[in-house]
Amino acid sequence: MGDSVIMKRVFALTIVAAAAAFAATAASAQTLNTVKSRGVLHCGANGTLAGFGLPDAQGAWTGLDVDFCRALAAAIFNDPAKIKFVPLTAKDRFTALQSGDVDVLARNTTWTSSRDTQLGLNFTGVNYYDGQGFMVRKALKVNSALELNDAAICVQQGTTTELNLADYFRANKMKLKTVTFASANEAVKAYDAGRCDAYTTDASGLYAERLRTVKPDDHIVLPEIISKEPLGPSARHGDDQWFDIVKWTHYAMVIAEELNVTKANVDEMVKSDNPEIKRLLGSEGKHGEALGLTNDWAYRIIKHLGNYGEIFEKNVGQASALKISRGLNALWTKGGLQYAPPIR
Amino acid sequence: MSAVGDHRPPRVSPLNDPRVRSIAYQVVLCAVILFLVWGAVDNAIDNLARARIASGFGFWNATAGFDISQTLIEYSTTSTYGRAFWVGLLNTLLVAAFGIVFATILGFMIGIMRLSRNFLVSRLAAGYVELIRNLPILLQLLFWYNAVLKALPELRDSILIPGGGFLNNRGLFLPQPVAEPGFDAVALAFVAGICGAVAYRIWARRRQQRTGAQAPVLMVALALVVGLPVVAFFAAGSPLEFVYPDRGRFNIRGGIEVLPEFVALLFGLVIYTAAFIAEAVRAGIMAVSHGQTEAAYSLGLRPGPALRLVVIPQAMRVIIPPLTNQYLNLTKNSSLAVAIGYPDLVQVFTGTVLNQTGQAVETVAITMAVYLTISLVTSLFMNWYNARIALVER
Numbered sequence: 001m002g003d004s005v006i007m008k009r010v011f012a013l014t015i016v017a018a019a020a021a022f023a024a025t026a027a028s029a030q031t032l033n034t035v036k037s038r039g040v041l042h043c044g045a046n047g048t049l050a051g052f053g054l055p056d057a058q059g060a061w062t063g064l065d066v067d068f069c070r071a072l073a074a075a076i077f078n079d080p081a082k083i084k085f086v087p088l089t090a091k092d093r094f095t096a097l098q099s100g101d102v103d104v105l106a107r108n109t110t111w112t113s114s115r116d117t118q119l120g121l122n123f124t125g126v127n128y129y130d131g132q133g134f135m136v137r138k139a140l141k142v143n144s145a146l147e148l149n150d151a152a153i154c155v156q157q158g159t160t161t162e163l164n165l166a167d168y169f170r171a172n173k174m175k176l177k178t179v180t181f182a183s184a185n186e187a188v189k190a191y192d193a194g195r196c197d198a199y200t201t202d203a204s205g206l207y208a209e210r211l212r213t214v215k216p217d218d219h220i221v222l223p224e225i226i227s228k229e230p231l232g233p234s235a236r237h238g239d240d241q242w243f244d245i246v247k248w249t250h251y252a253m254v255i256a257e258e259l260n261v262t263k264a265n266v267d268e269m270v271k272s273d274n275p276e277i278k279r280l281l282g283s284e285g286k287h288g289e290a291l292g293l294t295n296d297w298a299y300r301i302i303k304h305l306g307n308y309g310e311i312f313e314k315n316v317g318q319a320s321a322l323k324i325s326r327g328l329n330a331l332w333t334k335g336g337l338q339y340a341p342p343i344r
Numbered sequence: 345m346s347a348v349g350d351h352r353p354p355r356v357s358p359l360n361d362p363r364v365r366s367i368a369y370q371v372v373l374c375a376v377i378l379f380l381v382w383g384a385v386d387n388a389i390d391n392l393a394r395a396r397i398a399s400g401f402g403f404w405n406a407t408a409g410f411d412i413s414q415t416l417i418e419y420s421t422t423s424t425y426g427r428a429f430w431v432g433l434l435n436t437l438l439v440a441a442f443g444i445v446f447a448t449i450l451g452f453m454i455g456i457m458r459l460s461r462n463f464l465v466s467r468l469a470a471g472y473v474e475l476i477r478n479l480p481i482l483l484q485l486l487f488w489y490n491a492v493l494k495a496l497p498e499l500r501d502s503i504l505i506p507g508g509g510f511l512n513n514r515g516l517f518l519p520q521p522v523a524e525p526g527f528d529a530v531a532l533a534f535v536a537g538i539c540g541a542v543a544y545r546i547w548a549r550r551r552q553q554r555t556g557a558q559a560p561v562l563m564v565a566l567a568l569v570v571g572l573p574v575v576a577f578f579a580a581g582s583p584l585e586f587v588y589p590d591r592g593r594f595n596i597r598g599g600i601e602v603l604p605e606f607v608a609l610l611f612g613l614v615i616y617t618a619a620f621i622a623e624a625v626r627a628g629i630m631a632v633s634h635g636q637t638e639a640a641y642s643l644g645l646r647p648g649p650a651l652r653l654v655v656i657p658q659a660m661r662v663i664i665p666p667l668t669n670q671y672l673n674l675t676k677n678s679s680l681a682v683a684i685g686y687p688d689l690v691q692v693f694t695g696t697v698l699n700q701t702g703q704a705v706e707t708v709a710i711t712m713a714v715y716l717t718i719s720l721v722t723s724l725f726m727n728w729y730n731a732r733i734a735l736v737e738r
Binding site for chain 1: 392394395396397398409410411412413421422490493494498499513514592593594595597604605682683684685687691695696698699700701702704
């Protein structure tokens, strides 16, 4: 360790303000070791969006993104409970990941080129293919987003939603009045109080937020989807091992669904003769060790959480209040976009 | 002092010379601070580069691509981030300026009410102060925002304001006056009125000092400042057009638009800060000894002039420093606008711009510099005013 490195460590300790946050990223190359020695995975989650990240009345977190983080914890610790969820607003999420407050960000975050290249983070995949839509009051008798010329629209700040909205209205030569809020909560409340004609966010979010209005039946979701919103987890830039672990956690769940390995049958499947299943569950090859984990990493994920389809149905699908159909998120073999490279 | 002549301290080694020592200590301290600051900056730059986070101010001229609900200068989704910064800054200054004026008026009223001999009036003011200043401002802002939204009708049931205005939960919409060619005469008359009023006041004061005769300065000044432009307005043939707000399918366009977010923020800030100003005013007035009031009465002044000419000028010396604090607090508290959707500097710049560009260090540094500048300018002005009215000891 050279003198300059020691000096920088000294500074990292002395500068408590902004710089301290960035000093933490200097040590980010060993995220896996940091997480292991800490004994707890720090996961940046939504906290207010049903189906993706929301603590219930007892403080137990539920959601698609939440279960993704649990799967990661299961792969590392063989215990999905060794996790701390940090609720983040759209505005603060990237800073929290950059500064090392969280190890992984799974907060229904759209993968865009500028976020991937300029924010010091890497998207590891897409765990939900979404698109932006609008919710309006039925009483307005609006049937299409193209009729929203001159409408006031409530939106959450710091989202791709804010930009898509402006783009869509500009492209269609319509006038727009946006009212921007820091939290989705306040934005929906203001929309419900009549401040805006429409509320816009990702379609999956619209169904969840509609349930929070005073009279959900008074609101409809318009048919237009105005953008591509590939939502996925992200990890800090510069730690390829950690990036691989986060990426393959999602793939393992997709592969498990392809191979019909479920939470219920995983113990029997370990004995299967199918080489693909053997490689996935670690009875053949050393694919887990190559990631820096144990060879039964994927077994742990499926044993504790289940495969992608199970997690989907439980949180946003037919078994949930949202009742969203698989659509784009079906496996590629069933007409969807979920596809994983093979383990070999 | 001068009797000592050429007294010199005994020669000592520089090591033991207190002056040399103190200078040395300060040089060392400065060096340490500079070293730490340099280290922090270097460290931050180093880490940003390592994490491949974009840095620099190149984003300033990039297209912002988002909309802002209240813009005092021209702004569209194709404007730059730099333009968005100015929009946010002006919105902050707007709410701070209105807030300071109204909070001062309300605060002085409440403060004087609290000293009233009328039991009900003084208790009412005391209750106001205790209730308001003990509740968090963020809570009050959310309360006012929801109160404003819930109390107002929907667009279709807008309250019509005589003269072509609308009031609904989208805001207050008023006809916008637009000056026509002959309007210069009215502006000229207004300036002339102010000059005349100032001249009259100087003349009246000199005459009072010479002869003791008082003149109705307030009435004459009002007549000059208000009356003269009104006369000029009609003489020039009412050179003013109004652009009336127009009701569309969803919204109202044209005219002056006052957002409910602005009203709620202004309301919350004024009511909160006025409680603190009221206490400063009460403390200031109570600091003036009762003998001053008695002396004023014994000179034959009635209670009104006694308060205005004797008590308040002395109280101001005590009131100004805490009042400055409250002005600064109000300006800084305006950044809570982010919670209720008012597009102030923090909401637009440290919110959306930071998030879209990901350049936290630059945007936060700029925002801090702006608030620092606003605060320093405010306290500079208040210090100047304080020095002007300070007690001059002779």
